[in-house]
Amino acid sequence: MIQTQQIGPVKIFFGKLPYYPYCNTLLVKGRQTLLVDPACEEKALRRLRAEEKIDFLFNTHYHPDHIRYNPLFDGIDFFTHRDDAPCFRSLDSMAEWVGVKGTPYEQTWKATLTKAFGFREKKEVKEVNDGTTLDLGGVTLQFLHFPGHTPGLTGFLIPEFEILFLADMELSPAGPWYHNKKASIQSIVDSVEKIRKIRAAISIPSHGQEVFRGDIGPRLDRYLENIYSRERKILEALSTPKTLDELASLSLISGFRLSREQVWFLFERNMIEKHLERLLDGEKISRKGDIFQRRAD
Numbered sequence: 001m002i003q004t005q006q007i008g009p010v011k012i013f014f015g016k017l018p019y020y021p022y023c024n025t026l027l028v029k030g031r032q033t034l035l036v037d038p039a040c041e042e043k044a045l046r047r048l049r050a051e052e053k054i055d056f057l058f059n060t061h062y063h064p065d066h067i068r069y070n071p072l073f074d075g076i077d078f079f080t081h082r083d084d085a086p087c088f089r090s091l092d093s094m095a096e097w098v099g100v101k102g103t104p105y106e107q108t109w110k111a112t113l114t115k116a117f118g119f120r121e122k123k124e125v126k127e128v129n130d131g132t133t134l135d136l137g138g139v140t141l142q143f144l145h146f147p148g149h150t151p152g153l154t155g156f157l158i159p160e161f162e163i164l165f166l167a168d169m170e171l172s173p174a175g176p177w178y179h180n181k182k183a184s185i186q187s188i189v190d191s192v193e194k195i196r197k198i199r200a201a202i203s204i205p206s207h208g209q210e211v212f213r214g215d216i217g218p219r220l221d222r223y224l225e226n227i228y229s230r231e232r233k234i235l236e237a238l239s240t241p242k243t244l245d246e247l248a249s250l251s252l253i254s255g256f257r258l259s260r261e262q263v264w265f266l267f268e269r270n271m272i273e274k275h276l277e278r279l280l281d282g283e284k285i286s287r288k289g290d291i292f293q294r295r296a297d
Ligand SMILES: [Zn+2]
Pocket: 061, 063, 149, 168
């Protein structure tokens, strides 16, 4: 049995695991009901489908660990942010944004999405933007765009209850993740600063069983610090010249051993590549052909 917690109008169904391939599912109830990211656990969601009248389905972004049981809720009005909407309409777009399109990983990745995660392209996608409100009758949500992890990543605020849903700006010690081709480190930094300005008493992440109460400033600081410490590790590794593939093989960010056959090798490589772009921009490293090296201080 998975754990649940009721906070005001929000019921949290904590993911079967605190990480991929599950996430926390939220049920927000006014006179109408919104279901968010149905990916906590199959059994709990089947029960929910049978017992609750759900009016709206919302996905915070297109990642498999957030959309995996969407098919159980087919036919319900579906919302997601405009900037991630193409990935729900087309698996090919998702492959492109993730970065697997045209790589040796594409076919197995697509097969996993359609078979293990039951992905189906949606014809009807209603798009939300930053600031779009949804009135559930007695409870009003304000969608908030936190781009970076994906272009469209979106959480929300319920101002009346000062409840903030962070989605995958999950503030875990292992994050943040910018492993997709269309992810952006600078957008994540900007989203952290945007979150810092939001007044909230309770902040709910998409992963893990901890609900944050009060000031999350120190957690936001640590989240940013993770980005900078990764950058320092890469700089250190570049005291001797290396290619992008050599850097990716060191698994400086993921921290687990990666074989090149695994798509996570590509994701680690994507993350390193984004850091290299930043370091080149900041003139901390130089590039000769495929070789990167730290510049002398
Ligand atoms: Zn995600």
